Amino acid sequence: MRIDRLFIGLGKAVAVCMLLLWSLVPIAFVVISSFKPGREIFAVPPRHIFTPTLEHYAALWSRWGVFFDGLLNSAIITVGATVLAVVASTCAGYIYSRNSSRFLNGSVLFLIVVRLIPPIVITLPLFPIVNFLGINDTHGVLMVLYATFFVSLGTVLMRTFIDQIPRELDEAAQIDGAGRLTILRRVIVPLASPGILAVAVFVVVFAWNEFLFAFIFTGTNAKTAPLVISEMIGSIDGVDWGILFAASTVQLAPVLLFVVFMNRFLVAGLTAGATKG
């Protein structure tokens, strides 16, 4: 029996190690390579001991200034999309949680179905419309698109969270004279904050890294960092891998820190409702 447990434990440990290796090795390679001298990045056999250098970061700064403009655009769009998605999801989740009708129940299914449509199907007909409205290449159009794309999932998540908050609290607030908006602001939002943060994490990660919508709907003013990185990869006069890895590291760092910081809320969000009877 003990031997069985030992083997099972060992198997689990090996599986976790394999998973970690699979996930972390490419990221570690990119980050470490960004500090390697250019000639050593792809050296055969690989050189694990090297003198770290910041030359690629300096070159990124001097030769790809547009990348940092892209980072700023990414940040503005990510914040805007997150605020929009969180506000809309929370309001919608509250309504779905506290009300019930045939229409509402049917529309939940619609929310999930909409989420299954591939983004490219939506982007192609949207392009001429966005141009006609004159909102192409603006931060706003990406904020709205990213938020719209996540409102369905966010709403379902928020409904699950709000379902766990006792209705008696709403009723007590109502007796004290609070309206629906006040109940939402003063009672629901503080108690559902782990869910709000979980939705925010999803939107931030998506908006920060998104490529397709940004490629179709931006040009110069709202160009995001992933678009600039794609130009570095496909440069027709050759890829400078050191600069590319430096840019990838800079792009990765903020969202990685954010996700690590928010990790416990994300886990709470994902397991919301798991034990509800």
Place this chain on the structure above:
Amino acid sequence: MKDLRTGLTRRRLLGTAIGGAAAMAAFPSWAQARTLNILSHAVHERVLGTAEGDLLADWKAANDASLSFTTFDSNPLQDRLFREASLPETEYSVGYLIDNRPTSDIAALFEPLGPLNDANPIEDFGDIAPGLIQGMTVDGNLIGIPVRHATQALFYNEALLEEAGISAPPQTLEELVEQANQLTFTSSAGTPVTGMVLASDLAVFPVMFARAFGGDFITHDFQLVPDRAAMEQGLSVLRGLFEAGALPRSYAATRNDDMVTWMQQGRAAFTVLPFARFAQLNNPEQSNFAGRIKAIPFPGSSTLPAGTPMSAVVEAWAMVIPRNATDKELAWSYIREVSSKRVTLGMALNGNGPVRVSSYADPALMQANPVAEIEAGVLANARGAFPPFPEAARAQATMLEEVQLAVLGRKSVTDAVGAIIDRVGPMMPA
């Protein structure tokens, strides 16, 4: 409500904001009166120079205009250009187009430039390589003015050749095969060297090997595999190299950028890349063999009749004006200036493949680019990998699928060539 610390009221704050905005709007602008929006690759903007090296500084001043480049990588750029040109109106007045894209339908999205050139001609138009002009002439209409080309060369690592006791690079395809086999060894530095590295996802390479025997994939007048025996010979050479280990075991997964890094690391002795990659391959910050990687014309087979020129593959970019552009006059003025002898040479000195024959005769370019003279000779006979047609992308993918099967030994070369003819045939334009 008044802020006790600042004495500021809401009304004052609002009034100041509106007044400030109105003043800014009414204030004379120092910005140029006209902006020309351009869709291009970043390299097209970069070769025009910046600050004191701005090749278009005089043109901007004369036209009171500024340039606004929107840049993408090659394929996304073409996608966006066609999308913009399909709208009722686009703010982009100039786009950069690759020469293997303009089918009749696509060409119809762009302004015919012949009448503009007749009315207000480009300086010494005949000096621009005629083959490149031909590539931008669709249904009798000139739709783009060539601005950059990438012509394929054979690159070799001189240090590895010396180490293997080879005194001169190959003059014929047979010599290339022999040397590639000989150079499949472990170098004195302990690096396993492969004779040749080629990407498997581009039609350029099988086409070059077929042309070395006088064959082709699809000719300019849409003949599919015009010389079957030559195509079979070309693919047999590739198959032989793989079998001998002179192509990487990872051939099926090898991509264009792998070719550069393998050469820079001394992991391969030969490769086929555009001449424009010479600087990158020899960049001391990236390459372990800076200054030792040389370029020569890709050699033809010794079985070709004497004097038969080898046609290397060339890819060219051209400037186009979308039919729905808002400022065609300024767009044509820009194209004329960029196509001038002075700017063409300036861009060449910044690393652009010059489309004018006269640029290659300039001593400054000869000095700056050690392979300029060789490139000029190769360009004279170069042509595109295949002409544009609606099913070109699918035809290329089909051909590459069969080539990979043949090279990896999963199919005989004869069967693979037969399959190329059978499968690509229905995709050809009527």
